[in-house]
Amino acid sequence: MALTLIIGNKRYSSWSLRAWLILKLNDLPFTEERVALFQQGYKERLVQLSAGAQVPVLVDADNEQQLCIFDSLSIAEYLAESFNLRCGWPADKKQRAYARSLCALMHAGFTALRQQCPMDVGRIPQPVDFSEQTLEEVQRINQILSRCLLHSGGPFLFGTPGIVDAYYAPVIIRLDRYALLHQVSPELRAYSAHILALPAMQDWVEAGQQETERIVRISH
């Protein structure tokens, strides 16, 4: 099994970060390939790679065939099925179901926050004129994640690190970069500090800050 993860700009691509972090948290060997989004020819490259024509894409190649898995959630599930992940889904069936629900919620929801506060790891932390809907979503995230942390006792959402933490990592970057951390519980603030201090997260943020492309508006 030889894995290649195609990602977008580390500065902006939140869905790429999720898949990348799952691989990193689990120490899985993989090759990384970056496609700079919204630059000339990028879409043609993504169309060639997968039916989704977006990043991330996980390419699993062996001698006989090459499989391209697109969509961060499908990548997470493929990795969880292929490897005995140390940082995967919770072992307990009920907790696992809840962790999957939280990932599905992130995958399909929180659109106001995602649109108004695109991930930008190079942004100097400052607020914008948040809409009511964005602030409501922040409070919903605060309640959901704080409850998880109180229930598990931390330091990760379900105690030990897992896919669900990777899924919410870009939200933590947004809370930080849009100066929203003072609006969340002490538990979520401590969790955020813990996530931002992970060596893999620091590597991603540092690399993103070094990228030279600037995208004015990206919503994901």
Ligand SMILES: N[C@@H](CCC(=O)N[C@@H](CS)C(=O)NCC(=O)O)C(=O)O
């Ligand atoms: N639901 C997808 C979303 C992927 C997505 O929106 N990717 C963005 C970058 S973070 C992208 O490829 N944008 C470029 C484009 O759509 O052309 C997933 O979970 O992987």
